[in-house]
Every structure is written in structure tokens, then in C-alpha cells.
Amino acid sequence: MMAFSSDTVPQPQNPSKRRGSSDLPCGNFFRRCFKQLWLFTYMVYILTLDIIEHIFIKAPKIEIEELEKRSEQVAVMTGGPRGIGNDIVKKLLQLDYTVILGVRNESTSQKGIDKIRDLGVTTGRVKFFYLDLKSLESVREFANKVLDSKEGSRIDLLLNNAGIFAEGYEKTGDNFESTFQVNYLSHFLLTNLLLPRIKETATKNGAGDPCHIVSTSSCLHRCGTIDFEELETSKVYSPLECYCLSKLCQIIHVKMLDKKFQEEKMNIHAYAVHPGVIVTGLWDDMGGFKCFKRPFNAVMKWIGRTSDEGANTILYPLLTPDLLDKAGGHYFETGNVVRPDNQANQPEVQQSLWKGSLKLTTSIC
Template sequence: MMTTSSYTVTQPEKASKTPGSSDSPPGNWFRRYFKRLWFFICGAYICTLDMIENLFIKAPKIEIEKMEKRSEQVVVMTGGPRGIGFDIVKKLLQLDYTVILGVRNESASQKGIDKIRDLGVTTGRIKFLYLDLKSLESVREFAKEVLASKEGSRIDMLLNNAGIVNEYYEITEDNFESTFQVNYLSHFLLTNLLLPRIKETAAKKGGGDPCHIVNTSSSTQRFGTIDFDELETSKVYSQLKCYYVSKLCQIIHAKMLEKKFQEEKMNIHAYAVHPGVIATDLWEDMGRFECMSRPYNTVMKWIGRTSDEGANTVLHAALTPEVLEKWGGKYFETGKVVRPHNQANQPELRKKLWDRSLELTAIPV
């Protein structure tokens, strides 16, 4: 179910005592338990449908060896080379991209790159920069370092790939619920900070190959109803509800970006992508529901997507020429455009989320 686990998290049982932190999640135990159970069932239902679909519809293929090399192009990506991230980075290096990775643990990430090199991938270049998506200040510093670096003199693609789901309640130093901030809000800020450089790159390219922004979302966004009264916090905490909402926000973010690019006639396109149902360790960290989630994870290992297939699905929109302008701003599953949650198609709600995000990240309107 959780398909974006490329962001390494060491989660204590209780959140640290940062400003606004709390030892206990909001809402009484009874309401939290049944809300948690409900969203677990919702996620299991969606993932079951996805796995059935996997039996009949294959993931899109990207024939890297037949594609033109991107020797002069640069990708900025959040999350390290593990899980889906490992195969995404591998494919980008095979295409000879320069990849700037925002990671928290450089030594662990270097081990992932070493494994890629051991597989015989000698092309491409990697630059690690520290990024903690639980801190908006870290996001600003990361963006500043990217823009000041030689590698960041152009940005052809931004992959907002990192994601978490917390077993325990935690609010960040910025006083936001951590899943919402890591999965959506920090990526919203990062995108806005890097956007001037992406626009410069697109202008240099003229009417040729566009620049791309890809948000890794999830099919579980179907159960992620946005409530602006508890968007960045929680009244009754459910980690899965927070995850679903953050994935819906990523889809709306892509739609709003595409609208702005079209208005400005920029050669840039944004997409939100569900990589498919992939067995991850997040399914095995479900606390009280671990007895149900572990067997489910075992089933996913048999009939779910591989991380390589997930990487193909994430990169498909950005690397497939026929997608381009025709499907900019769309939400993809299995390489095909899918209608997302109804809220994603409400212009007023999309505008409200955009304005609220600007406010929360202190970006001037």
C-alpha cells in the first residue's frame, strides 16, 4: 500500500520534544483505534483491486538501452537509492543524467549507488546533498545549495519521490503533522524554490524536450478527503488518513502547476504518478494491525509490482514522448491517465490548497 518509501526514517515510539510536540496523539483511544482500522481496511481494499489489475495489465516498459542519452541534463530527486528509489536512480544513471539526491544519510545512500555501479552502470553522475523533509529550513538550505552548485546550473526534471507514513504521532519543528509535511508540504516548498531554475532551463530548451516535475502519489488517495480544519494537524490521529490526504495533495499540486505552466506558456509539465502496489517494510510496521499486514505483504511479494516496474511507472510520464503536453497535469496509474479523487477536480479547492500551502511555507503570494 505504501509505495513511496525511499525516505529513510528512524521512528521513536514517542516524538521528540520539539516545539509543539506531543507524547500522545489527538483524539481519544476509542476513536483513534476505529479510525485507524477503517483506513487500514480502505487501503487493503484499494491495494487488493490494484493487485487484481496487475494480473491483467502490465506496468509500462521503458527501454533504456534504446533511448537517447541525457548527458547534459540534470535531475533533482528527493529520497535515497532504496526501494523504488534504487531502480529510479539506476535508470537515470543509465541515461547518463546528473542526479542530485536530497538525502538524510549520505553513507547509506552511497552504498545504494555502489550496488548500482556493481551492476555495471558506469554512466551518469551523482551528487548528494543533505535534506530533512521534516524541516522547512532544511528544505530551504537544500534548495539554496542546489541552485549554488555547478550541477544545479540547470534542472531538467524534479522528482518529488520521498515519502513516509508514521506509526506514531509526530509533529515537526515547524508544528505540522509529519506525514503531511514530508510527503506534501516540504515538496511544495522545494518545488517553488527550484521553479525559477526549472523555468530558465525550459526557456533555454525552447520548444524541444520539456522539463518535468513528477510527484510520486498513491492509489490510496481515493480515501484522502481534505479537511482544511485539520489539514496540517489532526483532530483524531490516523497515520493512514494522513498518508492518503498527503497523496491527494500531491495530485492537486501537479494539476495546479500544470495550469500555471499553461497560462505562462512554459515548456514544463507536471504529473502525479502511482507506482503500483509494491511490497515494502511499511506494511510490516502497522503496530496493532501487524498480524493482518504481514500476511498481506507476503501476498504482495508474489503478485505485486517489483521495484523495477514501479520505477518504470514513475518515469514513464517524463520519458515517454507521446505523453508530453497531451497529458500534463494528469494522474497516472499503470502508465494510463486515471480520474483521481473528486476533490482533485474542484478548481476552488485546488486554489484554496495552493493558497494555504503558500501561507504555511511563508512563500510570498
């Protein structure tokens, strides 16, 4: 495990020399089962509260037809047009954005775009580049392709939307636990690689439209605990813990980004959004929890949010003029600023995560 204290700029490291490189989950079987059961119980409690909120507080609405077109603006998003991503892309195209998508399967993603076009959406443009968030090298290649492309000559919006949930234990080629890398670390690297172009765009805009960096987070971040002694792996592995931790890290990253933008007086807003409890493809690979998928889907069909409502919730802060000056550095639920877990607001935690993430991605800024 890497220590999270030095400010020195590190050199790329050989992943095979990093402690905790075993292909087997950390911790004995019984401790893993106990930890998983405890987290599952806690998550059910958090989700129940969230679902009750859904009943009384409706998802925000966006009247796309009434909004000003963004014909000159460019959005970069991780993940293809499926689940919430499908409805996000649809709304961005309706607003006439140029949308650059980082996807693993271009042909499948193109079919998703074709379905959107079949609904009568003729505005906007889409560009695909290959992106595998389980590879930091792929993230760098994707970022370079975006920056070298005609479409990427400006970036007004970065949507860190792709993610995985409870897929089971896997180490990536970079030797990180896969959920931590896909949901957080690769997005941290991507954001920093694209940040110079985002800053250029914000400078060109002047006091006009701000640029935005949006991370799709989760209310389950409240089940995560930051421990810098086992950040990128676990002493006792739990896929649920890794998911919750990755979502907590996203919110901490957003808060640190916004502090830097304020210090530099950049017209950029960074924030995290919980889209609500929604049945999407994210639940398709639930590891040892697949037995819960069918009853969960049946219940959520009646009381959960749709992917369209989830997309509205994610885009609401950046498309609502009254929120633009308040969006930076905040965590949103149901269109409202909500206080996240206390860990996210601790300056020492924010600093340590930032410095540690730079080390893990070999310090690119």
C-alpha cells in the first residue's frame, strides 16, 4: 500500500511491487462475510430512507424545449447511452451539444444513439472514443484523443458518469481494486488530464456560461469510510464497501476541485449528484447479491425513479440558472444541496485524498 503523506512528485511505479497484489480477496472468509452482511444491512437502511424520500419529494423536472440551445458547447461523458446515460445523452443532444462519449463498445453505443435518433432527436452531434476505466493507460489515450480532436477543441461539461457495482473481487492491470479504480481513480485522472482544456474554455467564456464537472455519486457514500492505510484495496475485502468508498471519494474530489477553482477564480463548477434509486444496467453484475435482483426490481418498478428522472436530477444543477452560483463544491439530491457524510467536509481528508490520488496516478498535475 502506498503512504499518503509526502508532497513530492512520484515517478511511475511497478504495480507488481505494490503491497497487496494478491489475486485473492483480502481477509478470511468469515470476516468478509460478516463485513458484507453488516454493510448490506446498513445499505438497506440508507436506501429505505432514500426511497421514502422519493415518495414525498419528486425528482426535478427539466423542460428541455424551453432551454437555450448549446450549439457551440461540448460535453464529454464516460459510459455509453444505456441506463441513466441514455437519457443524459438524449437531453444533451436535444440541447444541441456536441457529445464525446468514452465507451468500451462503439457498435453497441451507436445502436443506443440510433434509438435516440429514432425518437425524433435530430440535433446535436456524437463522437465515440474507446475508454476502459480499468486501465489508466486507456484513460490517458482517451484524454489525448479528446484533446487532439476537432470536437475537443473546447470542453464545457465533463460528466463522470460510468461506474460499476458489486461485481465481485478483481484487480485491474494497474493492480488496484476494480471498483475503486473504475468509479473514482480513473475519473480523477481523466478530470485532471482534461482540466487544462476546461480551464481554457472557461477563460474564453469569461463571465458567461460556467463550465461544469459533474460526478454521478450515490447516497450510499454514507456507508463508506476513508482509511488511507487501505484506500486502493482492503484488509478485509467487501465489494459493497469498495462501492460506497468510491462514491465518497467522488464527493471529496468535487469539494477539493471547487476549492482550487475558487482560489484561481476560474468560472468552473464541480459537484456530485445522487440520481436517486433507479433500476439500471448497474445492477446486472451484483456478484453474490444477484438473488436480490428480481425482488428489488419488482419493488423499484413501483416506487423507484426512472432513468429519465435520474438524468433530470443529474443535469438539473447545471441547467437551472438559479443554482449556477450555488452549485460549486456541493452534493445534490433531488435537485437540492444536501450535506454529505462528515468525512467529505474535512479539509485534512480532502488534502490527503488529493495528494494520495496524485501518487496513485503518478502525479499528472
